Amino acid sequence: MRHIDCHEERIHSCGKIQSFGYLFVFDRYEQCIAASENTEQRWLCSASSLIGKNIDELLYFLLPKYNTLFQHFRDEIADPVFYRFVEKVDLDGSDYYVSIYRHAEKLYLEIEQSNGFDLKQTKLYYYAKHLEREDSDVWKSLTQLIREIIQFDRVMIYRFKEDKSGQVIAESISHNLDPLLGYRYPEFDIPQQARALYKAFLARHTADTESIVSPLVQSTEEEIDLTRCSVRALSPIHLQYLRNAKVRASASFSIIVDGELWGLVACQNVLPKHVDLAQRHACTFLTQYAVNYYLAVCRKQETQYIELTSQLEAELKEKLWLNNDLLATFNKFAHRLMNKLAADGMWIGNHKEQLSFGHVPAEQHIAAIHKLLDVQQENVFATHEFTYTEGLQTSEPLFPGVIKANLVPDSSWTLLFFRKEHRIEEVWAGKPEKIIQYDPVSNQKFPSPRTSFEAWKQINQGTSIKWEQREIQFIERIVLLVQQVLAKKAGEIQRLNEELVNANNTLDTYSYTLTHDLKNPLSAIRLSAQMIQMKSDLSEAFLKRCSTNILDAAQLMAEMMDKMHEEFASSNAVLLKPYLIDPTAHILSIVETAKQEHNVHHLHFELGEVYPVLAERTLLFQLFLNLIGNAIKYSGKEQQPRVNVYSRIDNSHISYFIEDNGIGMDLKDNSDIFEIFRRMPNSTGYEGSGVGLSIVKRIVNRLNATIAVESEVGQGTLFRVDFVRHQ
Template sequence: MQHIDCHEERIHLCGKIQFFGYLFVFDKNEECIAASENVQERWLCSAQEFIGRSITDILDFLLPKYSIRFQHFRPEIADLIFNRFVEKVALDEQDYYVSIYRYGEKLYLEIEQSNGFNLKQTKLYYYAKHLEREDSDVWKSLTQLIKEIIQFDRVMIYRFKEDKSGQVIAESIRDNLDSLLGYRYPEFDIPQQARALYKEFLARHTADTESAVSPLIQSTEEEIDLTPCSVRALSPIHLQYLRNAKIQASASFSIIVEGELWGLVACQNVLPRHVDLAQRHACIFLTQYAVNYYLAVCRKQESQYIALTSQLEAELKERLWLSNDLLATFSKFAHQLIHKLTADGMWIGNGEEQLSFGEVPAAQHITVIRHLLEQQQEHVFATHNCVYLENTQNEEQLFPGVIKVDLIPNSSWTLLFFRKEHLIEEVWAGKPEKIIQYDPVSNQKFPSPRTSFEAWKKINQGASIRWEQREIQFIERIVILVQQVMAKRAGEIQRLNEELVNANNTLETYSYTLTHDLKNPLSAIRLSAQMIQMKSDLSGEFLKRCSTNILDAVQLMSEMMEKIHEEFASSSSVILKPYLIDPTAHILSIVETAKQEHDVHHLQFELGKIYPVLAERTLLFQLFLNLIGNAIKYSGKEQQPYVKVYSQIDPTHISYFIEDNGIGMDLKDDSDIYEIFRRMPNSTGYEGSGVGLSIVKRIVTRLNARITVESELGKGTLFRVDFVRHQ
């Protein structure tokens, strides 16, 4: 017993033509090898009489008044798939469209009736603007326009889902029809070979499901491919499907998004209605225009999403650089990450340490989830229907939506995001079941078209709302960011270890010099001092000689120590690799920390324009830490403490200003405020060791910058740091 399944039906080789059109097929020599039987009704010549004749002879016979117009069709169709030569002609006061095109090695000639539709340029502009309206859905607008053009009772946008079923996402209907908006249709309603045709040939229609069809009369037994044929009859199974749905005319236009069949514009009419070539072309054009607009809107939304998440990514990266604690870092950003992903909860851990935020499964279920998802090789794996719960209590919340993130390769650090179960009531256009019938005459089983399209409801359980691709890509960027920081940090640690070895070697030399080379001058000083102590009556000449020996020894020690310091500084210096840094986050963090540390909660802080600077991140942080920290500390006892940080730019430098209204400094005595351990006389009562500004001076030097200060006792201080713009 043979079983012909729906997807095995060879619909592109049906060999049947609809009543409103006529078809001729020619071989590569342009000799007719097939003609539709119904040509006899119109031209009173049997289809067999056309076999073997050239396309030029047939055109001259069928349309003698248009012979000259058909002399130049060959250049228009040469070597171009689906490039059609189209002319509108009149036969006995009835308009027809004549189409000539190549497909494979064959030439096709179609003649079909015209409805008199004519799309004006002004109308096309109106249609385009209607699709671009920001206050409406582009797919709803498309159904309205196509309904206006073809005058069908129902026009729907039917979108294919990931499981290959479909759903109506937009529609325009005649007033007395029931809406099918939101209805689901099973995959087998549109078999795979039909989908392949929809992807290749963008318009399909039948004018009357009850009308007779005409067979092709052929000179050979070859099955002729009618894939690009507009007048091809639909398959018997599909025609019966339409009859069961009480539809007599249908049309569909393919929605192709980035090369794939995204959906269909599905059109239905209760009574027979022909959609002519001009109408179909207009509908295809508007459908593709809607696709382009839809993609533009999607890309705009993607760009906006990336822009919104980029700031979070930058802040997370900044925190990772400043802290080696993954748990603490992700704890700080947990609620922001949950919000960006529209998740219900987040869990992070490495087996020994773990934290959760928001709503998450119970601990034992998280262990099961981690074990289940260990088999997934991707660093980021997302599912909306994870099954992991056994013997759960009724009150337990299900979390089938899971994103699993392996933060660091070959480590146990895992990041999990969760979404709750989302119950959906799906409405199907008839129960989605395939019925197989048996034909005893042919001894074949075949799929029976569905007879019921009554609403059939199903509650979809055990799944969450799907994770969007942009959300998954956002998490993938976070993973890359973490791994890059960790890898660079590992490289930095290795480099610092090497420098530490060199520094230790230098320290050994320094230590040896101090303990060995300085013994001689120290002995000279000790000996001279002992001699002075031992003798009571010393001559002036003797004292002069002893003091000279002491001064010479001191000079020698000073020169030796200076030289050692230079060598040590040279060997321990790190070559900086500056890059452009926006210090805004640093500054704000320092301000908050300093306010707490110095108990200056009533501080008035003003952040002006901030320009990125070329610097090394750690040194820049340390620089601002000292300058801003001092500004807050020394203005904290004022009645209204005020600190302002801002920057200015010129062609060569970017200048940062740290201004306060604190105790100020007396700079008249030209003293070196950057000298280590030096504290100003009016700083009594404020914590400090006098090291901060010394560190600032060294950092400024290392960064190839310049620092100046303006200050007045009791009126505040203004520090200015000039960074070089280009290095």
């Protein structure tokens, strides 16, 4: 025995036509392959005699007075915007609508009766303004307008819910009918394939549930797809459903929101009534207009909500920046957050500390909620039907509405919002149960239309008011905000730590710079003083030269200490005022002093061509002091120590070269020779602390220059410093 479900009924290919219309179907070659049987009543010829005729030939036969009217219908139906060609004609004193359209590689010709409805353009403008009234509900207004147009006893807005059941959310009725506002209808009242048809074709109606339907006479046994057919008959199951509801005529107009079937304008009339094509078009237009206005209102409300919540987010962000204490910050914003979410309570905390506000579950229940929700991987999880029963007393309130937000990744910091149970009495239009009947003739079971639509009530419990999507998104933004602020704070702390390390390193560098670089002028002073002490009969010229050396060295020491003080005081790069300097005198003075200091009296020193460079005097002296001093020191133990200093010039740079034949360096391990306190393994036995080259690197950076080195162990070293010619 086979069980036929509602969704298996092929309602789009039922092969039957309502009594107020006629249908002709043509193949891709525009030859008639099907005609409704009732054609014989109107044109006194059998439907089978029309099979095989071309559409132009058939139009001439059916509507001879309007032969020229249909000459250009192919141009209109080729345009996707005007896919249906419609004209109003007169047949023996009665008005009819003629429709021609393409669907599923076939051509359709419909002829249906008109009831004389005529919609004036001024009326349409009035209807549109009526829908836009701010003091009314757009859906309620739509029911009033459609009822005015089609004159039905009941017009209601039927909205689909997430569980695919439906509910009446607006209604306009005759005074003698009982209201159905708020009534629920089960999902199986409108099966799946019916919903697909509502989405594909926006208007459907039946003029009389008791009228005789006409079958299609076809040249083949193939099923004719009547998805877009306005005169298609309803399925027997749905007709019986309407009869059980004591309805003789019905109409429906699809409400499509963002491409999905959002609901229906469902219309019912106690007595038979035909809704003609012009009325259906007007109702379809107004329904879509109402959808557009509804979406505009929703988006305006959404924008307003975002503006209000954005202000709260900005204030919360500011407080989080100023206060490291999450609990203290959320303590100040708890009630405003709860208000934005329409939450009854809020909880924030971790394993060690927590705070709660408003109405929240007992502490042991919150622990159970944490345990049950720990499996959720999302940063934000929301439900309106959460259940927790362990240790729950019957007198305690339920909180099935829960939002759980993980505030800080990889931590126990959690934010919870609660909504209490919201018990409501739901009223159903009849008990929502599917009744299956048995047909002994076909040996099949099939769903029977419900016979009772009397109010059936049930208490909906164990759930809260559902969280709106915008509320969930608001909490998602709060979580992201907290994480961004904490991450940025962590970055700031790391940056400050790095700056502190740099400051300490800089302080070390300053101290070592002073002790390192002041040795040279001090040596000059010491040597001049020793020479004065050692000789008794000194000439005026010799005394003048020694005193000049002492004064120059003292002046240089003063300038170096001033420069170090400026850098240390500002903890930043001092703004330099470079000018052209000829370093010849500096270089010669450094060479003489270094020879004395390192006892390299047999040094062969060669000074090549020297070009002035754009630099600051003290820093340039320190740069050459370290590079030339090192060259003399590390070549001093050679049999023939040699140091060469020279410069070259090009369009953009002046390059200085300091070359020696000393002990050299091993650069293969990519070690940073400019790092402070770094000394080469082969420098043992030579005085030094590893500070000189770090000072060189710092000075080169300050002077906007670059430095490079070439060296091999035992083969000497070549330093190259490139100064920018123009700044």
